[in-house]
Amino acid sequence: xxxxxxxxxxxxxxxxxxxxxxxxxxxxxxxxxxxxxxxxxxxxxxxxxxxxxxxxxxxxxxxxxxxxxxxxxxxxxxxxxxxxxxxxxxxxxxxxxxxxxxxxxxxxxxxxxxxxxxxxxxxxxxxxxxxxxxxxxxxxxxxxxxxxxxxxxxxxxxxxxxxxxxxxxxxxxxxxxxxxxxxxxxxxxxxxxxxxxxxxxxxxxxxxxxxxxxxxxxxxxxxxxxxxxxxxxxxxxxxxxxxxxxxxxxxxxxxxxxxxxxxxxxxxxxxxxxxxxx
Numbered sequence: 001x002x003x004x005x006x007x008x009x010x011x012x013x014x015x016x017x018x019x020x021x022x023x024x025x026x027x028x029x030x031x032x033x034x035x036x037x038x039x040x041x042x043x044x045x046x047x048x049x050x051x052x053x054x055x056x057x058x059x060x061x062x063x064x065x066x067x068x069x070x071x072x073x074x075x076x077x078x079x080x081x082x083x084x085x086x087x088x089x090x091x092x093x094x095x096x097x098x099x100x101x102x103x104x105x106x107x108x109x110x111x112x113x114x115x116x117x118x119x120x121x122x123x124x125x126x127x128x129x130x131x132x133x134x135x136x137x138x139x140x141x142x143x144x145x146x147x148x149x150x151x152x153x154x155x156x157x158x159x160x161x162x163x164x165x166x167x168x169x170x171x172x173x174x175x176x177x178x179x180x181x182x183x184x185x186x187x188x189x190x191x192x193x194x195x196x197x198x199x200x201x202x203x204x205x206x207x208x209x210x211x212x213x214x215x216x217x218x219x220x221x222x223x224x225x226x227x228x229x230x231x232x233x234x235x236x237x238x239x240x241x242x243x244x245x246x247x248x249x250x251x252x253x254x255x256x257x258x259x260x261x262x263x264x265x266x267x268x269x270x271x272x273x274x275x276x277x278x
Contacts, residue, residue, distance in 0.1 A: 001027060001028045001088060001090050001161055002161070003027060003159070003161050003164075004161060004162050004163075004164070006162075006163060006164045007027065007159055007160065007161050007162065007163065007164035008164075009164065010159065010164030010165075010166065011025055011092060011159055011164070014157070014166065015092070015094055018094075020155050020157055020166075020168070021155055022094060022096075022097050022154055022155070023093075023094075023154055023155035023156065023157050024086070024091055024092075024093055024097075024145065024149040024154050024155070024156050024157065025091060025092045025093070025157050025158075025159050025166075026086035026090060026091035026092075026156070026157075026158060026159065027090050027091070027158070027159045027160070027161040028086065028087050028088040028090040028161075029084045029085075029086075029087070029158060030042070030045060030084050030085040030086070030087045031084040032084075033045075033087050033088070035048070035049055036048070041078070041080045042078035042080075042085055042143070042146065043055055043075070043078060045143075046058070046139075046140065046143050049139045050128040050129070050139050050140055051127070051128055051129050051130045053127050053128045054128070054139075054140055055075055057112060057115065057116070057127065057128060057140060058074075058075060058140065058147075059074040059075045060074070060111075060115050061108055061111040061112045061115065062074040062075070062076070062108075062111075062183075064111040064114060064115070065107050065108060065111045065192070066183060066192075076147050076150075076151050076180050076183070077178055078146070078147065078150065079170065079174070079175075079178060081170065081174065083169040083170050084158065084169060085143070085146045085156075085169075086143075086145060086146055086156075087142060087143065088142065089141075089142050089145075091145055097154065100152075100186055100189065101145060101148055101149075103189050103190070103193050104148050104184065104189050105141070105144055105145075105148070106193075106211060106214045107189070107192060107193065107196065107211065108144060109137060109141060109210065109214070110196075110209070110210045110211035110214070112137055112140065113137070113210040114210075116128075116136060116137070117208060117210070120136050128140060148184060150170060150175070150179065151179050151180045151181065151183065151184045152181065152184035152185070153172070153175075153179055153181055153184075155168060155172070156168065156169045156170050157169065196211055200212045
């Protein structure tokens with residue numbers, strides 16, 4: 001879905017002025033989605049468009065990501081209220097928040113891929129579809145931003161795609177006791193990201209692993225190693241320069257074969273007089 005010029009301007013103004021703080025803005029609603037005629041709640045809708053496999057797949061991915069025990073409920077609660085959610089991947093975030101969401105979604109899709117890749121790759125069958133489907137994870141990922149935004153304590157704002165009028169959804173006051181902020185905090189995700197980056201340093205490159213292929217790989221040890229390599233290269237260049245300078249200093253210089261010596265003034269005058277006489 002596209003935004004009108006008025007809606008675009010309203011969205012840009014809201015983000016640039018930081019009027020709503022660190023917010024998720026979306027303009028296609030789940031309660032008006034043609035795939036949701038019976039007005040299902042969030043997880044029921046996710047199951048409906050993923051062949052009944054959304055909740056099990058999501059729970060297993062979260063369990064893998066966070067190393068949760070079997071007796072822990074891994075499915076983040078999504079409230080059933082009068083508000084709605086984002087669908088059709090029609091949303092926007094401030095840049096910093098977008099990068100944080102990318103960090104989370106990289107780890108999530110990697111965990112999802114780990115449980116489904118082999119069957120999907122070998123048979124073409126996707127556990128999230130009733131038929132063969134090349135875009136196996138897309139319908140789960142379409143809804144992922146809602147889970148991240150809600151549980152990372154972001155405001156969620158619906159933007160009318162025609163008028164640009166905005167309406168906040170799932171107000172903070174109603175979220176108390178519902179959000180799993182400790183799972184979705186920046187520090188938690190950053191530590192998990194660095195752990196994966198460190199693991200990628202020693203992992204078999206021939207093993208199928210999606211995460212390293214989806215973005216930047218960085219951890220403190222990698223930075224220190226790169227800094228050490230740069231220092232070694234600098235020292236190596238310095239040593240080569242010193243060796244070259246020493247070779248130039250020790251180079252055997254060829255003796256001068258002949259050298260013009262200017263005669264004394266009296267001899268020079270005598271020579272000139274002889275030439276005139278001739």
